[in-house]
Amino acid sequence: MSLTKIGSDLYKEKRWPVLGYVGSGAMAYLSPGVLFAFSAYLLSKSALKPGILTLGVAIGSVRFFAVARGASQYGERLIGHGLVLEYVARVRVALFESLSKVVPHRLTPGVFGDLMAALNGDMEEVQSLLLRLIGPMLSTAVASLVAIVIAFAFSVPFGVVTSITVLVMGVLAPWLFYGNFKRRIKQSSESRSNVYRSASSVTGTFSERRLLGDQDVLVEDLLEKTARSSRFQVLLGTGQIAMACLEALVEVAALVVTTYLGVTQIEHHSLGKVYVAVVPFLLLGTLEGLSLVAVEISRTVSTAPSIRRLNEMLSFEPRELPSCPSTLSDQGPLDIALDGVYFSYPQSKRPVLEDLSLHLNGGEHLLVSGVSGGGKSTLASLILGGRLPTLGEIRLGGVSTRHLSEEVIAEKVGYLGPEPYVFDATIEANLLIAAPLATSQELEESLSKVGLSDWLHAQPDGLRSKVSMRSENVSSGERQRIALSRVLLHQSRTLVLDEPTANLDDENEKMVVELINELFADATVIAITHSELFAYMYRYDKHLEL
Secondary structure (H helix, E strand, O other), X not given: OOHHHHHHHHHHHOHHHHHHHHHHXXXXXXXXXXXXXXXXXXXXXXXXXXXXXXXXXXXXXXXXHHHHHHHHHHHHHHHHHHHHHHHHHHHHHHHHHHHOOOOOOOOOOOOHHHHHHHHHHXXXXXXXXXXXXXXXXXXXXXXXXXXXXXXXXXOHHHHHHHHHHHHHHHHHHHHHHHHHHHHHHHHHHHHHHHHHHHHHHHHHOHHHHOOOHHHOHHHHHHHHHHHHHHHHHHHHHHHHHHHHHHHHHHHHHHHHHHHHHHHHHHHOOOOOHHHOOHHHHHHHHHHHHHHXXXXXXXXXXXXXXXXXXXXXXXXXXXXXXOOOOXXXXXOOOOOEEEEEEEEOOOOOOOOOEEEEEEEEOOOOEEEEEOOOOOOXXXXXXXXXXXXXXXXXXXXXXXXXXXHOOXXXXXXXXXXXXXXXXXXXXXXXXXXXXXXXXXXXXXXXXXXXXXXXXXHHHHOOOHHHOEEOOOOOOOOHHHHHHHHHHHHHHHOOOEEEEEOOOOOOOHHHHHHHHHHHHHHOOOOEEEEEOOOHHHHHHOOOOEEEEO
């Protein structure tokens, strides 16, 4: 799956709306030129005292194209925004389907929230690109082609000049800018990211730095990065001004040449006097839209990284399985066995896990502790099937993970990480992710079991209340308990908990550990932590130090 494939599928399903979008856009960009041309014809013709019918047709045409411009602009926005929003929705669905194959199995624990924020930013870039460039570019291409045909209808020289002007303004000028400023635009994008990160560091550490005064290194670094970013913006602004000046010179040259050609043809009796201003004004109106699109073409380099990242996310595939993959039993908590497990990352010179063996009976609890970098989260990824041991075997319910798909494992093994994500949706929608067929009563019961009954009743619309990662009505502890509620709804009797209290204060950590002990007493649980409080309160049968 890719962004292009999603767009192609959308076009196949909605060919007529797409053609209507391009057609209305072409009319919007062509109407000013035709309007100017008819106006020039009307002014020229009126000096010759024509008949009332001739004037009526000309006046009616001017009026028609004036109204057509507004109507086509409205139609372009109405149809275009609808198509773009549907495209973006399909991309988001495809992203979640792709990421569901690897989250949390292959992604580094704790980065899911940051990943979603980054992908949202990339999606906004692509959405803006579609609205600002792709649609208008197709529409102006059609409008420019029609203008060239009209110009050729008057005379071949008019058509040639119009063609050259469109080529220079629509292709050559943006290409020159893109080629000369590609590196600058990339550096500008990177510098803005550096300023954002530096500003986040400054604001996030204010209490620790308030006594530094003039010796505040972080503030100095922020000022330096801001100044650097400003210089890049000035350079890019200068380049865009230069391109605008170049296009203005091309427009002036085109108008002068077409006017000269018109006068010359009048002298040779090959063109009527009333038409001398028609083609120049047609060209002037058509180039209005073309120049705007040219500026947007020059900015596409800043969107290229977003497109690349989204295509990478969409291309995630499940790992390969034997020709006859296995399934897991539906009966209760699973046994988990590791026999002589070694694991090394491709770029690593030494194994992260070395000759690891253990056996966990169904219903037993294991505590995994140790220093950072000891392989705790790697162990979680191996058990969830996202990675395979370099040597040795991992068996779930007696079946090797080499013969189990990540989807099969996810059906039986629940997961709770350090940063459970709360989607920008209703409470109900956030819970139905785990159990799409659950009733409202079941959702409320699951929240009650994790101690969120009072919190739910305090919400203005109950289960229909909106929440998100930025909601003031959802604390870190409540997010973690919402995630526990999802695990309950999923009815997993085998769980992997990877630093489930990493971002909680002591009070909330105690509450979450007590809930784990109570709600999953008869489940097979592997709890990974570096928290001494968690290790002290958690009821475990076996302990593994990594």
